[in-house]
Amino acid sequence: MKLRLGTRASLLARTQSGMVADALMERARETGVDLEVELVEITTHGDISRGSLVGLSEVGVFVAALREGLLDGTCDLAVHSLKDMPTQLHPELELAAVSAREDVRDALCTTGPGLRDLPEGAAIGTGSPRRGAQLLAVRPDLRVEPLRGNVDTRLGRVGDDLDGVVLAAAGLARLGRLDEATELIDPEDMMPAPGQGALAIEILPGADAAWADIVRSLDDAATRAAVTAERSLLGVLDAGCSAPIGAYATVENGQLSLRARVVDVAGTLALNESARGPASEAASLGRSTGWTLLGRGAARLMGRN
Template identity: 45%
Template sequence: MIRVGTRGSLLATTQAATVRDALRGLGEEAELVIVNTIGDKVSGPIVEIGVGVFTSALRDALLADEIDIAVHSLKDLPTAQDPRFSLVAVPERKDPRDVLVSRSGFPLAELPPGSSVGTGAPRRVAQLRLARADLEIQPIRGNLDSRMRKVATAECDAIVVARAGLLRLGRAQEATEVLDPAVMLPAPGQGALAVECRADAAASLVEILAKLDHEHSRVVSAAERAVLADLNAGCSGPVGALARIDAQTLRVEAAVCAIDGSRVIREEAEAHLVGPELLSESHAVALGRRVAESLRSMGAMELVGAVQGEPGLS
């Protein structure tokens, strides 16, 4: 029996269930094990709580042999490698873009001035302020259901959330607008899952889990996370990144924004890959680092550091 560890929220268990079901499809016995995490218990901003708030308890459960694998949202997984664990699979990624859910049905460009838009992510806050300085940003936290209710109960005029979450819960039709990455670059790794096990896990388990890996999803996510890692930004940084593979070209676009929307630094780069290097993770990481280095040279670190003093962001 493969014990699949997950947070207890509806979205987390739904995501983990796709991994469990994929394992069952391979003829393996698998079951979900709910692990309570600090991120589910506290109400403070993630920027204050710290990176890895949603992953540490799952990792502790791995080390305690309470679970065999942990399923994370890849965007929540720290970019710094921990030698105790191994990222063995990135299943096929859902749409990484963000969406606007508005009570009025108006898209972002048509929301009336002064409309309240709920989000706590510094990346989203900064890009919203850049696009619409006349909106009121309302810091919110909570699972996807609770965020959606804030629109239904008129606590917010609109919210910004990840489209992947709505897709996984069968609620994609509730989105008012899929936000163009030119307006709202997603979080690095958004829409992807991470299947993690102990570094000393049995080779037979690793071999099974490797069958869940989606090469394209792993490569583009690696490029995006390389940007984040090189900027030392963490999941709470005002950093957006999106990597795409078209034909034999890998493109990486990234942006770092001032939290007040007064400044944005954007950069993109591409690599033309051929033969077996087409989906090389190492080449993707190198390209992501190249983008990050360019952002650094334009003053990105000043913007990354500024978010630490902003209250109410998560």
């Protein structure tokens, strides 16, 4: 049996999709199924656009083309970085699995100094308002500069026109380049994006159970509960990467702990909120925390009033 796995064409996306492909084939072998998984590269609008992507996560700039590939039969399943996915699930697709999460932290990559040791006025590159605002909350003197491109392009600017860049630790780890991180920033200083570090696998609901059940077996219950809480909060706040919002949930012994932060773009004001409850109620915990933040004025910090 052969499956076509839709993936973005970037090295990181292909690496992540390759990891899922390997996991599927290993799981199939364990159950006596002969399975081959072929990667099908699909170019997305986010890959060819040279403009800023701020504000485009709400419409799934990296996701739409992969979903179209599923719906038109170009591929049988698609792998996404969960933080890139719109909070509303696609009505014609099934989120079959959320694999076990990688490190959720953000990584600061510099020529040597850590966040608090950078020289005054240092230029740090990031394409994320969430990262930029939280950098300024810790170091108001920093210059936050826009950043696009693949991992090599971004890291190549360190020591050139930038003193450092901030990337997801998960991506560096999957590429085998985590040693290029100067500092893994504590979530207390930089709350990660909802869903950061997690991969999502989508399929058609009517897919052949002979292989679809193997895909579903990759689902990690604790990760799914955690990201469900984070993304439910994001859905209530009605915002994507255009707003400085961080959320991080963990699950232990069936209990889910959720922390969330909304920051104004200048990093001068922040709202923090936390909640705890049964992991089985992840979605409602996320929604209630989101409503609490709105009640405390989160909309104004996001520039919506």
